[in-house]
Amino acid sequence: MRLLKNERKVVEYFNKKKYYETGFLKYNFWYNRIKFLLGSTITKYEIRKIFSSLLKKKYFNFKKLKTRSYQYEFINKRKQKNTDEVFEGITIYFE
Numbered sequence: 398m399r400l401l402k403n404e405r406k407v408v409e410y411f412n413k414k415k416y417y418e419t420g421f422l423k424y425n426f427w428y429n430r431i432k433f434l435l436g437s438t439i440t441k442y443e444i445r446k447i448f449s450s451l452l453k454k455k456y457f458n459f460k461k462l463k464t465r466s467y468q469y470e471f472i473n474k475r476k477q478k479n480t481d482e483v484f485e486g487i488t489i490y491f492e
Contacts, residue, residue: 421468
């Protein structure tokens, strides 16, 4: 799935600032960062739409808390691909 213009901006900014190292944080943190990045003219609906789209595209992990709320963690997809390429597999020999 390709990223839209604003989604690409958000992902590049989050990777640049290394938000993948922050761990699980509340939605309000991510909301404020997206609003700061895209400007004050963007609506709450558009921010939520961008965030939920990135969540569907697996750029965020989430965990449910006891209070029926969630926390989200940003994932660096580029770093994840590099670790997958390192795996060399299992060698099988036949006699």
